[in-house]
Amino acid sequence: MRPHHLKTKALSVFAALALATTAHAADVRVVSSGGFAQAYKDLSGPYEHASGDRLLSAWGPSMGTTKNAIPARLARGEAIDVVIMVGDALDKLMAEGKLEPGSKVVLANSPIACAVRHGAPKPDISTIDGLRQAFLHASHVAYSDSASGEYIKRQLLDKLGIKPAMEGKAAQIPATPVGEIIAQGEADFGCQQRSELKPVHGIDIVGLIPEEVQLRTEFSGAVVRGSSHPEAARALLRFLASPANAAAIEATGLEPVATRH
Structure with a gap:
């Protein structure tokens, strides 16, 4: 509409x-x-x-x-x-x-969603364990330097119990939209506010992160x-x-x- x-x-x-x-x-x-x-x-x-x-x-x-x-x-x-x-x-x-x-x-x-490169397999992130596995199985993960990224860095990775495991393969991206980093192949999985992912070409939005760990x-x-x-x-x-x-x-x-x- x-x-x-x-x-x-x-x-x-x-x-x-x-x-x-x-x-x-x-x-x-x-x-x-x-x-x-x-x-x-x-x-x-x-x-x-x-x-x-x-x-x-x-x-x-x-x-x-x-x-x-x-x-x-x-x-x-x-x-x-x-x-x-x-x-x-x-x-x-x-x-x-x-x-x-x-x-x-x-x-x-604005709720947080996650995305992959267009055409790539979509992980099931509808549960906390599914989201955890999506982070762990990704080669490179991107998140923003604004509100959603600060939440991911400071709280979500701890809530998922994977912060040490993500060292070296999860990166906070300054200024550039996370979707563009994924579309360019610099990350194979990333999360940002859904409204910032939607306009980006070359990616597929997997879905929202589970309500239990969601931040609007x-x-x-x-x-x-x-x-x-x-x-x-x-x-x-x-x-x-x-x-x-x-x-x-x-x-x-x-x-x-x-x-x-």
């Missing part, structure tokens, strides 16, 4: 919400982390058409030390109006005074303190959080927070 009728629905949502726009169209600068990126891309066109605003979009991880990471962008004073990122990391920036108080909007949750990452947006267009920024966040846009968000592999009507 991602073609034109979702965009048409998004337009009607915008009209129904009667979002306020400024007298002159605004250039709204947005930085999104990968987990919400596809949903944002799918909804940005309808929003621009209806609002008259232009979205100037960039991408970067919610955490980490790479130059495009959202905290690094804000630290060097990059001009940004809206950030969309992992909720915990956003809360930290809010506490540091980098974001407008009260502007946080929760958009979706919250994705939220907020207005950056000192934004040049704070009202336009808030309007964008209201639009993205609209219940009628839940289907578009769900189609990207996320679990929308808003309830559809």
Whole structure:
């Protein structure tokens, strides 16, 4: 359900919400982390058409030390109006005074999934033992340097009882999506948020990790303190959080927070 009728629905949502726009169209600068990126891309066109605003979009991880990471962008004073990122990391920036108080909007949750190279045998990871065996039997395993990867490195491998066994063959990948590492043949198994795996060509998603060890990452947006267009920024966040846009968000592999009507 991602073609034109979702965009048409998004337009009607915008009209129904009667979002306020400024007298002159605004250039709204947005930085999104990968987990919400596809949903944002799918909804940005309808929003621009209806609002008259232009979205100037960039991408970067919610955490980490790479130059495009959202905290690094804000630290060097990059001009940004809206950030969309992992909720915990956003809360930290809010506490540091980098974001407008009260502007946080929760958009979706993202479960962790695993993938193999396209056409490769798919391990059964529906049970904890199956997931354990998938890790152990892989030659090279990749996981991200953001929320899901930090969980895998610091908690999941211990929960599975395989952390020592994965030394030397499991690697945390900075900046590059895990799916791309798998597609390129640099890893034969990897795990990341499902919404970040879905857009990648050349891989097959095996499934979600079992509920007993699952971690859902919250994705939220907020207005950056000192934004040049704070009202336009808030309007964008209201639009993205609209219940009628839940289907578009769900189609990207996320679990929308808003309830559809």
